[in-house]
Amino acid sequence: MIDVDIAGTKVRALNQRLHALPKDTNERAWRVLNPMGAHSIAAGLTQPIEVRVEGHVGYYCAGMNKEATVLVDGHCGWGFGENIMSGLVRVTGNASQAVGASGHGGMVVVDGDAGARCAIGLKGADVMVGGSVGHFSAFMAQAGNLVVLGDAGDNLGDSLYEARLYVRGSVASLGADCVEKKMTPHHLAKLERLLAKAGMNADPKSFRRYGSARKLYNFHADHADAY
Amino acid sequence: MCGIVGLFLKNPALRPELGNHVSTMLAEMTSRGPDSAGIAVYHRPTVDGVSKFTLFHDDDAYAWDEMTGRLGAALGVESDLEKRAKHVVLAVQSSEEPVRAWLAANCPDVRVMGYGSLMEVYKEKGLPADVLRRHGIPQMEGSHAVGHTRMATESIVTTEHSHPFTAAPDMCLVHNGSLSNHNRLRQWLKRRGQSFDTDNDSEVAARYFAYRMSEGASLEEAMEAGLKDLDGFFTFTMGTRDGFAVLRDGIACKPAVLAETDDWVAMGSEYRALAHLPGVDKATIWEPKPAVVYTWTLN
Structure with missing residues (x-):
């Protein structure tokens, strides 16, 4: 385990050390201490290492993650795991807005609540939230999965493309072109695998599935009110 | 972009340290607003x-x-x-x-x-750390304080355009965001007898809340009314004689973090502004919900 104390160094120095690791590195276990809400901690990682952050972090933590595992023991600010490509990023507390924004692959796990615009513009990643998500979550999400064990705020899935949304609690309101869809055995099996991968204990049958009604893909005068 | 901080001491034993803590908080917000800085300190009652x-x-x-x-x-x-x-x-x-x-x-x-x-307001152009040092803010005691670091978007960078804005006795407002209907609202307020010092959108908000309260609204009622009448992006923190209030617009584009312990309540645009406060490791930390008024009052 290699310890880096943010109180005694700069985030840039930490990230440069992590970015410089070769593919066959033996330095695979890192611990970051005293993050003090700093931004961009462990952003842009590209190697299969594990970084454990002890404390609250600021914006864009573990953004653009590829291959690495980043675990935050605390809360995090905006854009946690934004644009994740692969790997696993997890926060034990709450996350602010735009968790996993435009993520292409891999998994983002929030054990607590996530704020507004969770999984906005999702492009293939899986975003798992143990608590609730705020308004406009999965806005314009194209692919991937958003799984919410708690409740969803207003306008869930507004202008949704092909991402799949699973919510166990209540949904304050659905956004334009987002509808509830039938939960088939195929979807139950997929959801079960996602929950198992995230280490979340929940019965897939207790979720409802939401997706795109596909009415807004092309402009149609009859749908003008929905735009 | 701008930075906001607020610190409200519930435990009087901490009052000698108010200026020290709030100065650290404001300096942390320098990257959100290096143009100018301001602070309202509530202390030394007349x-x-x-x-x-x-x-x-x-x-x-x-x-x-x-x-x-x-x-x-x-x-x-x-x-x-x-x-x-x-x-x-x-x-x-x-x-x-x-x-x-x-x-x-x-x-x-x-x-x-x-x-x-109670309230004293110090604000000037320049880096927050310099503004704080020039005015001896770290040495000030007090019960609560509200501060702002500005990165101007709506109007010119001058001392007058810096925050906090005052529109009533012992009342001040700091704002992160921009209002889109401030010109019309300014005219509306002028017709009701309000006068303005600047063309700044945040001053309009300060005078709007002061006007509502002068018409009999409570702090909460004035802020609720603001949710209907103010169009734009905002996280506001308002200082009053005996407390402070926080309000975000319904879309909540502008950040805000609240933290509370038995000894204090603190507000910051980002968590790092709060990270140095004593006992923050045991604080309850959360984001204020959109379009919900939060207030704290001295007992």
């Missing part, structure tokens, strides 16, 4: 019949003593003067209105940054 004014003049050599003498002669009142960089705190044995009227008529180039019985 005795009955005395009003306190924080005044500003851009000329380092401005003849404050001579001005105070003229004020005293004209109004027949005693006053005390304390200088801090380009600001002075003037304590006058008078109600507020005659002093403000005399200043407006006789010293139009003197800016009234704040007034009341």
